[in-house]
Amino acid sequence: MKKVIATGKTVEDAVEIALRKLGVTRDQVEIRILTQPSRGFLGLIGSRDAEVEAVVKEPAVAEQPQYEVPLAPTVPANEILDPVESIENAVQFLKDVVESMGLSAEVVVRYEREGHYVFQIEGDRMGILIGRRGQTLDALQYLVNLVANKHSETFLRIILDAEDYRARRKETLERLADRLAKQVLRERQEIELEPMPAHERKVIHTYLQGHTRVGTRSVGEEPNRKVLIYLK
Structure with a gap:
């Protein structure tokens, strides 16, 4: 939980200072007034600033549909695959996962440099595949890399992308x-x-x-x- 305590001549001033410290907007925090401002005797002696506590609200996480992740292509435990075969396995696994999510998409493989590839996923409703702040895409990328490297003779690094999200x-x-x-x-x-x-x-x-x-x-x-x- 991220929070700050700030003071100001007025409650509004204190809230504004707290928002600047947190780098958020007013609707993203909960405000608790700790001390009300006081002018004191003759507006001078005993004056007291306002003090507030601002707590950043936890983002509401939408309930995500549950998908059954398909099994990776079957390869004998002791078999070693060359990079081309490993990439083909990873592409097939990715297509199976996308299909299990009820999406229709194509996977375009782009060779970056030795051992590095980009899988560009093209289709409709890619927002579902990307997820909140790319969390679904990142999780899927992790799985695809596991599949690609399980039997590969060399280490492969695969980046998943959709709609130029990266x-x-x-x-x-x-x-x-x-x-x-x-x-x-x-x-x-x-x-x-x-x-x-x-x-x-x-x-x-x-x-x-x-x-x-x-x-x-x-x-x-x-x-x-x-x-x-x-x-x-």
Whole structure:
């Protein structure tokens, strides 16, 4: 649970300061007034600022339909496959999973470099396959990599993408990094982002690595590891 306590001349001022510290909007937090402001004697002696506690609301998680994950293509336990066969197995597994989700899609394989491939999934209703903030796509990518490498003679790395989600997410994270770096400089206070997977943390680190006034590091334990942006 992410929360801050802030003070201000008025309750509204304190709330605004809390929102800036958290980097959220008013509808994303619950506000509890800890201290009402007081002007004191003659408006001077004994005056007291307002103090509020702002708690970020937990996002509502929509109930996800349950799917039965198909079995990976059967390969004898001691058989070693070349990269082409391993990729074919992974593609077939992916198609079977997509079909089990009630979706119709094609998988286009793009060779990036030695051992690295992109599986571009094309079809309708890809939002279901992507999931909230790419969680379904990431989980499916993990499974596809397991299938591809189970009997492969060389290590393969497969990235799943749909509707250019990876590029769009990267742009979103870079805009977030830029905005929060400016906030750190303005308020001179470090900011912790929400937990995110390693490849998304890497986007933040890479984007800000050349910044002369702020730095980044990862803190916490998986799966709640997050990026901390701090003033150098």
